Amino acid sequence: MLSFEEKLIQAVKKKREAEGLSIRALSTAVGVSFSTLARIERGEGQPDNNSKIRLLQWLGPYADEAGLGFxxxxxxxxxxxxxxxxxxxxxxxxxxxxxxxxxxxxxxxxxxxxxxxxxAVALSKEELEETAERFRVDLGLDKDAPxxxxxxxxxxxxxxxxxxxxxxxxxxxxxxxxxxxxxxxxxxxxxxxxxxxxxxxxxxxxxxxxxxxxxxxxxxxxxxxxxxxxxxxxxxxxxxxxxxxxEHDAYYLASASLLPKAAIVEAVSQNLSSAQIARKFGTSSELVEYRIKRLGLWREYTGKQIKLIPG
Structure with missing residues (x-):
């Protein structure tokens, strides 16, 4: 008799092939990594409970037909x-x-x-920045106010x-x-x-x-x-x-609300460290560094020099 996990893997593979989806496309659809799905389909492992729930949700009526209740x-x-x-x-x-x-x-x-x-509707980077800026304006905060x-x-x-x-x-x-x-x-x-x-x-x-x-x-x-x-x-x-x-959009907006773009750009231009910026805004250094990287300022922050070699 097949186990619950074996029934699940069979049902997922059957639906994926019927819909002409690659394992990579299924990975995007259900939020389970490509390597995990590939390994599961090869019979080299079993999905954890979070992956089971996501696969069962994706199966929809197929799950009931396969006797996979939750x-x-x-x-x-x-x-x-x-x-x-x-x-x-x-x-x-x-x-x-x-x-x-x-x-x-x-x-x-x-x-x-x-x-x-x-x-899910993904917001662009520009939309996320504008949303966070409006939020701070509505709170009456200056660009450099914590x-x-x-x-x-x-x-x-x-x-x-x-x-x-x-x-x-x-x-x-x-x-x-x-x-x-x-x-x-x-x-x-x-x-x-x-x-x-x-x-x-x-x-x-x-x-x-x-x-x-x-x-x-x-x-x-x-x-x-x-x-x-x-x-x-x-x-x-x-x-x-x-x-x-x-999850990405909520975290990005949280970081942008706490660490406004204009203030981070100015702080990087003044060669302030992530610890100094974090103390000013009441955040962690890790969040400051995430923000600097997302704003494309990591090269400036680390002081990496660039130049063209004469031809």
Missing amino acids: DNVAFVHFRAGRNVQSGTVRMLLQAADCLRQSLGSASTASDEGDIATHE LDSLRLEVEDIAIVPLSKNNCIDARSVKQLRGSASGEWSAMSVPLDLANDRWAVLLNDSHTLERQRVTVLEEYWHILLGHKLTKISRVAEAFGRTYDATE
């Missing part, structure tokens, strides 16, 4: 590591249910049929620090702030069917610098209307969907 557990925005443990997900989903009951509507959607789906996103208020979005929530028992809080702290950063929970009101559970055991970018990422997911992450269960383990395009 449970839709919740829809949230989930900022977590790729290999987040099922126990961590379970605790966070319990918190999500509690947040909905205490802050939202008891009829908040939990099925896929109640959630609007859409294709933004403390932990003091930011956005209508109908409540930030709930983990240490101050009433939805997780003390033992779970200790674990989520301790051994599981590195697995997740935040979870945004819709509080009504229209996805107009939200609660963001924030891991406040992280540094303030990390929390600032995490909060802004969650704000941007919501403000851009990004589709929700599907948390599902297969064989008692949890997996989730992932949209690389929307």
Whole structure:
């Protein structure tokens, strides 16, 4: 008798070939790496739970025909590591249910049929920069003024620090702030069917610098209307969907909101270090370096000289 994984691999290959898709094209469609898919189809490995969920979602009705069922557990925005443990997900989903009951509507959607789906729309670099600049202008910030996103208020979005929530028992809080702290950063929970009101559970055991970018990422997911992450269960383990395009845009906008382009260009021209820039804007040096690279200023920042050799 074929295992669940063997049925899944057969169904994926059958649909991929029927639609004339290459493994690389399927990789783009489902957000699972080309090398992983190729290895799975060769029978040299099995998909992890996150990959299973993405492949099952792509299969759609084909999954039911192949006898491949899975449970839709919740829809949230989930900022977590790729290999987040099922126990961590379970605790966070319990918190999500509690947040909905205490802050939202008891009829908040939990099925896929109640959630609007859409294709991800990638914003260009210019659009992302303009969006971040308008955001800072609306806040009344000068180009070189730091933004403390932990003091930011956005209508109908409540930030709930983990240490101050009433939805997780003390033992779970200790674990989520301790051994599981590195697995997740935040979870945004819709509080009504229209996805107009939200609660963001924030891991406040992280540094303030990390929390600032995490909060802004969650704000941007919501403000851009990004589709929700599907948390599902297969064989008692949890997996989730992932949209690389929307994750990129939210992170880019968070970094651009914290580190405005004009200020970074000026700082690089003054030969300031990433540590100096980070201290000024209340971010990490790693975020500053990401921003410098995305703005195409790494050569100037590192001082690499260039010249033409006379012919």
